[in-house]
Amino acid sequence: MSGSGTTGPRTGTLRGWRPVLRRRPRPDTGGSSRWARGRVLAVSAVLTAALLAFHSAVPNTVGRLGSLLETFLPWLGLAVPLLLVWALLGRSVTALVALLLPAAVWGHLFGGRFLAEGRGAHDLTAVQHNVSDENTDPAGTVGTLLDGSPDLVALEELTPSALPAYEKALATTHPYRAVEGTVGLWSKHPLSAARPVDIRPEGIDESWNRGLRATARTPWGDIAVYVAHLPSVRLGWKGLDSGQRDESAGLLGAALADERLDRVILLGDLNSTVDDRGLDPVTSRMDSTGRAFAFSWPASFPVSRIDHVMARSGTVTNVRTLPATGSDHLPVAVDIGLDRASGRDRGR
Known part of the structure; x- marks a missing residue:
């Protein structure tokens, strides 16, 4: 009796039991990727601002790269809207803040050229x-x-x-x-x-x-x-x-x-x-x-x-x-x- 009484509940318990497995946390690849994209975009924004502000520091010794940059310098501002779209898609607040820097430098250098002159x-x-x-x-x-x-x-x-x-x-x-x-x-x-x-x-x-x-x-x-x-x-x-x-x-x-x-x-x-x-x-x-x-x-x-x-x-x-x-x-x-x-x- 005692054996059957003991066995019954155990058998019932085993039938209804389902193992609860704790999943190991996955690395936050999405967040990490967004952060990586944010850092890349922020660095790109700072580099764009640096090229705009300090274009004269780019050497002319090889291929006259300095003159080449300066010939089309206003067009470097196109990097700002391109990086902006990238930052919005990546939902990177860091990059959005960093983009204020090249936008401000470009506006200082060339913004006045849009003002109408009568x-x-x-x-x-x-x-x-x-x-x-x-x-x-x-x-x-x-x-x-x-x-x-x-x-x-x-x-x-x-x-x-x-x-x-x-x-x-x-x-x-x-x-x-x-x-x-x-x-x-x-x-x-x-x-x-x-x-x-x-x-x-x-x-x-x-x-x-x-x-x-x-x-x-x-x-x-x-x-x-x-x-x-x-x-x-x-x-x-x-x-x-x-x-x-x-x-x-x-x-x-x-x-x-x-x-x-x-x-x-x-x-x-x-x-x-x-x-x-x-x-x-x-x-x-x-x-x-x-x-x-x-x-x-x-x-x-x-x-x-x-x-x-x-x-x-x-x-x-x-x-x-x-x-x-x-x-x-x-x-x-x-x-x-x-x-x-x-x-x-x-x-x-």
Whole structure:
């Protein structure tokens, strides 16, 4: 009896018993992954901010990486929305906070270029345009350039065959001109002392003539006007090939440094942006370059402003592009306010 009584309950107990297994906690791979993604995104955001703020620290010794970065520096801001989407998908608060840093740096550097500039008080209007040596419509191109009635018109890539057409189209409105090689200047105001400016890099033939200087005699006094077309750059597997452009910029900068007139206007295709250190010999000699983006190249999808109007003892405002012509560049028009305290011969 006692055996059966003992066995019965045990058997019943065993039948109803189910082992309770404690599962070993799984590693929080999802959380760890999100944290890892957060750290990667945060580091990427800090690196983006560092490149924006300290771009001049990127060396130019190998492939001119510094100049390459600076040529397209505003576009580095695209990293912010891309990282933002990534951070939102990863639900990383750390990354979202870190993204405030590159956003703030980009806004400090370039945010002002979005501010609209009206046509306020100014003394001169100037237009700069690389017309392209393949342009088949000089008359139509000039018609676009004259919209806004500019005082000065600078053209590059003039060919001997196309030059007469440009001269004819501009003769009525801009009777004064100076042409040297493939660059030219047309003016509503009398021009004098026109001469070539030698900006040839070493090893370039003397027939390569892409710089000029003339004195414009305006109601506000004499102004030295320079027109220049610096050598093109090439992007290859070795990096940015801008050696000749940089050398030519150095020669142009030296000419600007030697200029005796206080008021100077420079117009030209400089084949880079004002952020590129390769243009430092030029930009350091001028007071104003205009703040707007006004991307001018390539005309089909502009990503960079390599066409410039700069001023010394004056302020460049209302920088804008004009409609496309038969060129691969867009024309750039600006207003210029002259410094009333200048207009003197600087002397030596």
